[in-house]
Amino acid sequence: MRKGEQTRTLILNEAVALASQLGLEGLSIGSLAERLDMSKSGLFAHFGSKEDLQLLTLKRAQTLFFDEVLSPALKHARGLPRLRALFSNWLGWVKRNDDLPGGCLMLAASVEYDDRPGAVRDLLVAGQRELRGAVAKAIRIAIDEGHLEPHTDPWQLTFELFGIVLATHHDFRLLGDARALERAGEALERLLEAHRAAAPRA
């Protein structure tokens, strides 16, 4: 890897951490440079504009998410086990503090850009659509496997799962309530129980 490319990666990693605390808009080139012991201009040269930096920062966070939440879940058995793994990984992502000290960046950016049209918002929407699709697919597979009852609506269940994660994030981050994780687990179980197939096919 070229020198520039590796410092660029270094910059983006720090940018993800900083943006998770200050938001994508609050993330400033000056403070980012200071954190990395670089000059503002030297850092800026890596990105043509601030929007580029924001987009690449968001993309980096999305990649991290898919690598650490979605991808590992695919290693688990199709159906409920995979769905549970996905949920568990997701909660792990929510509470991770090392490279996301301010909580999920996509979530923060969603609130920030939900009424600000542009490339950032488009990227957020695309990522969210991809995530929803993946969850819904996992649910559909669980139905096919006979783990969930056939009448289960994958999109509705995805919606409710997402709600649990959002509430967990909120309680864990703002209120500092660690019990939110147990609450999330309980909510998941009740949700799955309500849609559990009467008699497993296999």
Place this chain on the structure above:
Amino acid sequence: MRKGEQTRTLILNEAVALASQLGLEGLSIGSLAERLDMSKSGLFAHFGSKEDLQLLTLKRAQTLFFDEVLSPALKHARGLPRLRALFSNWLGWVKRNDDLPGGCLMLAASVEYDDRPGAVRDLLVAGQRELRGAVAKAIRIAIDEGHLEPHTDPWQLTFELFGIVLATHHDFRLLGDARALERAGEALERLLEAHRAAAPRA
């Protein structure tokens, strides 16, 4: 009412709208003054500092919320009717566009300040605690009335209700998905059904 007091109210109303779009941090005194055809210094004189403006803006939004969501719900019959009214009002708050063009200000501020200690965060936490307490109380009443089964955990149910609202806000605001409101209704029904008392006492 004194002259200063009424322009102050005018300022705060506009501040709530602007902050709902740009966040409490993104809300700048200059742009706010421009919107109101005032001078920056004239506006600033009403508040000793930007943090004061932020705090008063947030308080105004909280008052609006309690007046339009919680308070009207108390007029409905104790138990499930009141709980449903509360939820319905809440969804109405989420989708209102006139004075909250950028979505719920408390929610935006929560994401912005969840990792920024200070007076703003404290106010947010206090408001959230009050809200949670009110919802949990409504649930407890519904249990006492025999509408929900006695083993229902009010805090757990409050948590899950909150999750549904959060997911609705997200889908409605970021994805522009109006079906989120129907999804929320369906999720509420499933949740209430799971906790419904077998035989109503009254």
Place this chain on the structure above:
DNA sequence: CATACCCTAGTACGAACGTTCGTTAATCGC
């Protein structure tokens, strides 16, 4: 080892930020 390129730092810019100042104009209580 030499050369070409790629980084990075330095400097400067106009604009916007929150804040303070002194002053004028409007409003209030008597």
Place this chain on the structure above:
DNA sequence: GCGATTAACGAACGTTCGTACTAGGGTATG
């Protein structure tokens, strides 16, 4: 209606913002 109080203004403060330049040193390739 007069005098005291309050509301609003315009200008300027120092700082930080994102963004252009110009050089010079480090790195990788021939």
